[in-house]
Amino acid sequence: MKEQREAAGSRMELSSLLHDLDLFSSEKPLPSPPLSPITELLSRLQEKLIAASSDSETNSLIGCVERLFQTADPDWLFSPASANEEEGWAELQSAYRSLTEAVIGCAALPLCEDDVSSVTAAAYQSVPGRAVRACSALRVLLGALGNLERTDLLLTVAPPVCVFAVTHFQDQPWTSSTSRAAARSLQEALLRAGGWSDSAHLLMGDRSPGEEGRSRAIVGGVLDVLQPQLTKDSWQRCEAVKLVFAWTLLQVTRPSLSPYLPCLLPPSLLLNDHYRPENCMLGVRCLHHIVLNTPAADLRQFNRAEVLYQALFKHLYTTEAAVIQLVLSCLLDLLLVLEKPPSSLAPSSARRKPCRHDNVLRLVLTHMEAEHKVPLRRVYASALPLYIDRMGVAVCRHLQRVERVVLGYLEIRDPPEETDRLKMLEVLQKTTRAAWPRMERRVDVLLRCLLRLLLDVSSDSELSDSVRLKLMNETSLCIKLLDGCSYGKLQPLLQQLDSSCCSPEVLGCLATVTVTAER
Template sequence: MELSGLVRALRLEGPRDGGQPEQPPPAVPPAEQVLFQIGLLFSEGAGGAPKAGVLKDLGALVEAADCRWLFGGMSPATLGELVAALNGYAAPPEQEQDAPDLPGKDSTYAATAERAADVGSVFLHLLVKLEAAKTQESLGVPMVGPILCRVMEPLYIFAATHIAERPWTNARSQSVAQELLALLVRATGCGSVAEFLRGKNEDEEGRFGAVMGLLKQELTKDTWKRNPATKFVFSWTLPQVTRPWLSHYLERVLPPSLLISDDYREENKILGVRCLHHIVLNVPAADLCQFNRAQVVYHALYNHLYSRGAPLIQAVLLCLLDLLPILERAQRQQKQTRPTTACDEVLQLVLTHMEAEHRLALRRVYARTLPAFVQRLGILIARHLKRLERVILGYLEVCDGPEEEARLGILETLQCTIEHAWPRMPCRLPVLLKALLKMIWDVHTDQGSMPELVKAALLQGATKCLILLDRCSEGQVKVLLEGVYSSCEENRIRECIRKVQENT
């Protein structure tokens, strides 16, 4: 075992600026003295020593050391400070609060990934030794337990920082982080990362509260952008904690989620909205409505509807669809009577944007989510029929590419609208019938790259709309289609008309 680099580094730790070197209390075990000095070496502001070589020597020392020598009489605080110092050494470089978006894998981040892989290897050796020490009579769980409790949260944050593909990671650092997290979960007697964070049952407290305690200082308005990994650690950790555990931590997770979603960068907005969506799905409605939390979330999401990014709009609409029932339930409980609901407000704004939207990506997002809003309002969709009709007619007319997501979504919207607001449909029959027949003809005669399965889906959706219109108009569609059937020579179109005529 070569420890020359480690020895040289520790000798370099002499008095600085004329002061006396920091020393641990007298009569401490040799291992604690060594680890204490190494912690000082890697602590913030310490420099001038060959840290990369020391790190490799430290890994060799931990791997080869006897458990009794390493942990006998060891103070959990000393080991905790060492882990924290190494964690900081492997962290991505800090950024300015309003720095531009993260760069690619440049030399700075490549060096961070290599440091993280080396630090992760040391942590792996340390966990292996802690597991081995549990079985020794002279140490056992009473000695190892407090040490493990002191280091498990920093080890988790290190693993979550480097476990996924980021600018500051590479294949080696990700592999080490994944192995470290799996070993940490086993060492704590848990079966999964979620169990490690939330506890094995509702009465048992997991480590999520302690992890959030460490992240708290980095998730404030003035600090959350400095460490580029903080938002990813938070957003990767939050989904692991579900109902009913998450409600215990609502005050800790809601403010940072709102903070991230309120950023000016779209990628951060999407990240924050996804965190809010997880909270909405996994926190009881009563807790969300307390102190008007649900209203705060609603207004934050509603403001994002003015954005122009399709991924953000999709995330916001999906979150709103799950939040709106909670708001309406709170309204009923408070016996508030309003001419319109939050769902009406959202749908009104969405239809306004849809009517003027020309970008296909946004048209597809709007059309995919529109049926769910119609289902939510039910018969109350009659309030929006005038504008909704204009949107349906406009979207049926425009081809939006090989998959035809927008037109398929609009056909589903029309079906839902007819089912819920059927008394209002007969007066709109001439306009809707003309639009559907024109779309059927356009799809049948399309010579582009539209797949046959997509053509079949469009024709089937249009046929279903015609059947529903015929039912609510007491057979008027059958009468109007008789002349079309007799004069049409296209078998595919005749087949669609025949299905309508034969339907009873």
């Protein structure tokens, strides 16, 4: 009896709700059970949501949508109307997708008028409240869909819901703490409804091989939602699109990324080419993720890798330290796709023709010689040891530039951590080990610089003990390597030094060089 009363109460509430919405005209009164097909009701709800002219009307309609999925009989809500089951399910999926998009559209972000202006904070003022109400209604829908045996409907609405949740759970001008919490709750409800463990699982599907594992992946659906807004003329009009795209891309890893490369690469290149540093950096991060998670053969196909190389190489002429740092890191991985590292080639001179590695290193060294901005100097100094290591013996082609850069950077302090000097000492060590037959003729100039560095560091009271000790140890190691290149010719010179010309601390460092050599 209790269950019958609850069912009757729910039906009366549903009937009252439908009458309140005026979804049926006076000429066509609300039918008695069985109710009209759910697809007809969803279509009318969608039309009303799109036509709503005020916030109060929109809020009322979203509340009605929420109550509909809370009170209606699931057998009616998710029953195909057509006699043909497959055709009926397709119609039902279309109706639910359209209604979901209409609810999401009620909290859509205002668009920029053109591709150079931005939306004011005042224009976003009403967005968080509308997003909270939309999240509430969508959570109820997901809760109902999660109880169905068939996942068709859930997979149909999951992509737009995921895009909506990601748009609003980020800390951005169009969100508030309340709307971010609501969006995170919506994302959790989506994962719960489909049994996905996390966002990466949601996008890429199960790891099981074959079509069965990929059938639960929604990354393709998410990209379909974003694609109309990711064109050259439209992506800058909505601030959220680039963030949702980047979030999606960075969640997808090997081997799931490769099939979607044609959809992921163009927007990443658009971001990379933008004049604003924040957009450019986002694009470089996306491109680097693609390089790391795509097979080399796929990147080389259709000359994609060369396109990426040209798009990144031009950024080496910028003066933005943050951009240069990301670009140098990405190029280091991309170059391995385009060519073998020079350090791995046979010692035959015929196989050591200049390559793209040389082009990058040559430009970096040229810029380093003239650079005076501290942030850029630090970025270049941090990246140079990796490139020298990659070059191997082929660094001989750049010895003059490397020598000038090392000498120039060792002369200038970089407090408090002395990062530049430490990195240059590392560069000198790697270069000496790789190109030792060519280093003997450079020993005199380098030795004078290293001894001067030891004297400066030992008397610098601003340095911490740990930094001073590290600098002196690395400098001693460089002198030891140069002594080896010159076949011990530095020994007589070093042994002539005494307390009249340098401190005991410096003599102690130099003693480690001479003692080791004597052994």
